[in-house]
Amino acid sequence: MNETEQNSGNIVIGNDVTVKGVLHVPNRAIVNGAVDGEITAKELVVGQTGRIVGHAKTERADIYGQINQTLDVSQSLILRSTGKIVGVIQYTEIEIEKGGLVEGKLTQQQSAPAPAPPPPVVVSAPEPKDSSADEEI
Amino acid sequence: MFNTKSSNTPDTSKGMQSPSPFSSSASSPREDSPTTSASPSFGGYKPNMDLTSNSIKPSVISEEVVLTGNIKTPGALHIEGTVIGDLEVTSLVIGPTGTLQGNVNCSALNIRGKFKGASTCKELTISSSAQIDAKITYEEITLQRGAGLRGELHAANYVE
Structure with missing residues (x-):
């Protein structure tokens, strides 16, 4: 991620700030206040004081605070020890730290959109390994 | 004389x-x-002394063993095979090759294999190799990245 990408399309909802409505965040959303409604972001970080009531949809979520109702994470979800999720969770990859609280239903999506492993590096120059490979054949 | x-x-x-x-x-x-x-002078190896509150040796269901029935023990149970039934144990480990289908009531539950059913436990540990389709009520949970978990989770100490 380059600098322009990092600096655009982000939102920070500070402590004691309450937002009601629908939020579309192209990049990262940091929620330390309260969101009541719907939030869609590429990356969602809910701080310890943060709280989302409604529907949250993201690629990657890092939850230190609270989420109520629904959370839809297409890549990885990390619930920290102070985190609390009550409701329906959809995830591909999940991690829960000791102390984290989950109350509700979990469904795992297929991990098909996950990045494929990098193709093996083709070495044009012959290496001593090739001789061993020949021996095996 | x-x-x-x-x-x-x-x-x-x-x-x-x-x-x-x-x-x-x-x-x-x-x-x-x-x-x-x-027993303490085994060096680094303590044979499951920490897993059980009492010093009962753990029961092991080995690989490729299929057991259908209910188990009740105050000690620890380690499943590497397949168990179909209800369990009431203190500590349960479902190993990477283990499969459990049924209801579990236990204090410490460590899942590395497959689990389908329902469980009530205090300390729940789910390792990355676990595949779970269950309804679990827990007091404390740890879930490693990579684990597959479908179903319901309920926190015993959760208050609305």
């Missing part, structure tokens, strides 16, 4: 008796001390 014999026999009997109570009294602490000191 009789005096000497009679004096000799008590001497020998004393000689025999005096070591024997000494040896027995010495041997009994010797027998006790290894048992008490041997």
Whole structure:
């Protein structure tokens, strides 16, 4: 991620700030206040004081605070020890730290959109390994 | 002659008796001390002493064993095979090759294999190799990245 990408399309909802409505965040959303409604972001970080009531949809979520109702994470979800999720969770990859609280239903999506492993590096120059490979054949 | 014999026999009997109570009294602490000191002196290896509150040896359902039925034990149970049934144990480990289908009531639940059913436990640990389709009520949860978990999770201490 380059600098322009990092600096655009982000939102920070500070402590004691309450937002009601629908939020579309192209990049990262940091929620330390309260969101009541719907939030869609590429990356969602809910701080310890943060709280989302409604529907949250993201690629990657890092939850230190609270989420109520629904959370839809297409890549990885990390619930920290102070985190609390009550409701329906959809995830591909999940991690829960000791102390984290989950109350509700979990469904795992297929991990098909996950990045494929990098193709093996083709070495044009012959290496001593090739001789061993020949021996095996 | 009789005096000497009679004096000799008590001497020998004393000689025999005096070591024997000494040896027995010495041997009994010797027998006790290894048992008490041997279990901690295994070095790094403590055979499941921490898993159970009491020192009952863990029961193991080995790989490729299929057990259908209910199990109740105050100790630990380690499943590497397949168990279909309801369990009531203190500590349960479902190993990477293990499969459990049924209801579990336990204090510590460590899942590395497959689990389908329902469980009520205090300490829930789900490792990355686990595949779970269950309804679990827990007090404390740890879930490693990579684990597959479908179903419902309920926190025992959760208040709306």
